[in-house]
Amino acid sequence: xxxxxxxxxxxxxxxxxxxxxxxxxxxxxxxxxxxxxxxxxxxxxxxxxxxxxxxxxxxxxxxxxxxxxxxxxxxxxxxxxxxxxxxxxxxxxxxxxxxxxxxxxxxxxxxxxxxxx
Numbered sequence: 001x002x003x004x005x006x007x008x009x010x011x012x013x014x015x016x017x018x019x020x021x022x023x024x025x026x027x028x029x030x031x032x033x034x035x036x037x038x039x040x041x042x043x044x045x046x047x048x049x050x051x052x053x054x055x056x057x058x059x060x061x062x063x064x065x066x067x068x069x070x071x072x073x074x075x076x077x078x079x080x081x082x083x084x085x086x087x088x089x090x091x092x093x094x095x096x097x098x099x100x101x102x103x104x105x106x107x108x109x110x111x112x113x114x115x116x117x
Contacts, residue, residue, distance in 0.1 A: 048066050050071075051065075055081070057076075058097060060074045061074075062111070062112075077095065078095070078096075079101070080099045091109075091112060
């Protein structure tokens with residue numbers, strides 16, 4: 001079953017051979033084998049992907065695939081957990097909190113690098 005799932009993941013990601021793989025990502029078990037893992041190819045440094053994350057303390061952070069630090073961290077953006085995050089175009093992020101508020105943020109090129117269309 002595990003090989004069948006790996007094969008399906010490989011097909012979705014367009015991976016043809018195991019030697020194309022760069023690393024495994026997932027939770028490590030006691031015998032140091034990855035479980036619930038998926039395979040990743042090398043990250044193309046010319047492609048910039050953004051990810052917005054919200055947590056239970058009302059902190060919103062924006063991360064880039066070409067940086068190991070958050071581009072932006074906003075604390076107490078809501079009075080409680082962030083329940084949903086959505087992107088509009090490439091530079092507008094909206095998030096809602098359990099407190100019922102909706103926050104809309106427009107990101108400028110100096111934050112996101114101006115490389116996303």
